[in-house]
Amino acid sequence: MELLSVIRRWHHRDRCSIREISRRTGLSRNTVRKYMRAESVEPRFHVPDRPSKLDSYANKLTAMLRVEVGKSRKHKRTVKQLHADLVTLGYEGSYNRVAAFARDWKATRLREQQTSGRGAFVLLAFVPGEAFQFDWSEDWAIIAGERTKLQVAHVKLSYSRAFTLRAYPLQTHEMLFDAHNHAFRVLGGVPRRGIAGLDAAQVAHLADMGNLDPALADKLIENVVATMNIPVGIATNMKIDGEDVLIPMATEESSVVAAVCNAGRQNYDTGFVTSVSGTLMIAQVQAVEVRDPQAARLRVLERREEIKAACDACDPVLVGLGGGFRDLEVRLIDTPSGTMVVTHLIVDTRDAMGANAVNTMAEKLAPAIAQWTGGRVYLRILSNLADRRLARAHAVWKSADIGGEAVRDGIISAYQFAAYDPYRAATHIRMRDQPRD
Template sequence: MTELGHGANRSSRIAGFHRKSPQERLDLVAAFAGLDQGTVDHLANMGNLSPQLADKMIENVIGTMNIPIGIATNMRVDGEDVLVPMATEESSVVAAVCNAARQNYATGFTTSVSGTLMIAQVQAVDVADPHAARLRLLDKRDEIKGICDACDPLLVKLGGGFRDLEVRLLETLGGTMVVTHLIVDTRDAMGANAVNTMAEKIAPHIATWTGGRVFLRILSNLADKRVARAHTVWKLDDIGGASVRDGIISAYQFAEADPYRAATHNKGIMNGISAVILATGNDTRAVEAGAHAYAARSGRYTSLTRYEINKDGDLSASIELPLAVGLIGGATKIHPTAQACLKVLGVTTAERLARVIAAVGLAQNFSALKALATVGIQSGHMALHAQNIAIMAGAVGDEVDTVARVLVERKTVRIDVAQEVLAKLRG
């Protein structure tokens, strides 16, 4: 290994680091941080992702972070049975979807999508006559369409491309901004690269037409023209009766009214959604940002789901949120594990993928609310988490299940207790 020195003499300024191979970088990092050989060997093992591919996906690669992939069973979406891959490090997430879907398997989930439209924003400032400038831009719609579509002829050939134009006057601390929205159908791509290219291409023209200065030109992750919806009914007999139904509705009403509760409520929804997003190589941060912004679109942050009682007295549930996902481009197309997960799902369009993901989000939320309204969230979660604690305490093989079982029986899932149980087990 190359020695970089230790303590105060270490420097993070490493000339040509980005030009080195992953192994060379790892050797430098190991010397810098004083890593033992076991840690170095662990980082060097990139699992089922080749070092060459990893090195092309992001910068300065030294290893990979492997996340378990579980399968959500029992899911029936629009009359079709699907197995859903979920990549997550959090216990009980996959089990929650399986349990929720089992309880409404006969009904299943009905879904819809509003389309595959993405928004690119172009910001113009220092416009002398913003109201008149807005009209000038609207008059240029056909010209703008031609410029945008010329950026991606293949997208147009596939049925996508520029669809519409919106121009907003935004009052800010710096004065009135003229913000142009390019509405683009990105079809089976998430579409960030396509719409960003169009925004950058059109920006100089907008500066000329408005007489202002253009700064930002980039997509919006509040993809509110790309909304996915899912609905289902959980029958009273399948969920434990009216008291359980009423507890779930009360929990939803709490989240609907209180942003402190809504933040955790929606985080639970995203446990399921982000797990499918990650498994399929899509952008978890973009989807999460869009979902939370959508939850606050009324000016008050609230629940992404809705619960009510239908005419038969059963629990009717729905979810609605932006889901900008794709099947082509980025990690979705080049990561072999993402490709394998898409094969398991059997989806052939971005719209179908969004539909399934919305159903998963609703299932996840139902399970969380049911647990909260009955036995409490810790009962099921900690039973699964106990295995992680057992491993942290040093348990191996069959010891893991034995220690975890004792922790659950004692209702004390702590590492010090796990260490004590393990010590006794080993005599």
């Protein structure tokens, strides 16, 4: 409170009387005298410790707030919802008290986050065998009459300060490991942990978030600590539908790109022939608690043209490109909870994957389907079983080009294994036709 400092300034600097200060502030002269005699520049008032209706629910509310902190912003419950939950548990206090508690809890948590883990702590005392320190330095030496630059590896025990030095022509991983092996052999053991300084390149490597901005990565998913870079190679020797094609492949596994290049080279004369069954995707609208599923199915099918008009109105751009609603299916699925009526909206999404387009159509039609079926609609979403959008590639290899008849027979055997055993098929690339000469 600034009033006390103002009163002191008027009295000591401006030489105002207590009567004048009382007139200016509206305070009694006794209060002004009390402020003048106070040792502090801010008055303190005794606030009695009164019990609150929220006291017995404080632990429960704290637990709720901790749970909500871990959720994404979209899924967090509001303080009003938390207040409603407390009311169901018997809380009779006001919403304002709950809101004040939540504000104080969030402010305390923010202060803890801002102060915890700050500053540097350097451990200077160690027990025997606890740690060692490693670092590189540069030095010069005359070798065979020539002045040569050397990279010197330093390993020092943190407790006894015993150390080893070993010189190398370069700082490579192999020489790094050799320096450690030599030091541990000479010093007679391996400490429990090591302390190593990082050069600018190593710090930059750890800080590298690839091509993805750290702020963007933190918005895409939760609890971001880093990003992962995957090597991208180019598969060559690939002829597809009569045209030479370079195929980028992102993989961390060695020999995969080389194997693709080799396979392309072996059948380069004929190449790969591709075909596509179509560009149709399916959106599913699930209706449950339907009294007469058969009648509901017929009612939906009768409205095919109405459904087509509603779907095409959702995405006129897609319709302008030649896509849009193509067909309608209604399936009855028996479950322990009753028969579900599942409507399939079959949509031509053209070159797009189509998830947003078909999901929008399903959302648009959900209320109408609920009315037509007399049931409750839950899911209204894309199906990833794209059995009307299959891409196939066909190729022929001569047995002589792939290692002879023994290799050919092994490939056929592997195909048959996957064709008749689901455990193998789950990890095997299925082929439509059997290999042949």
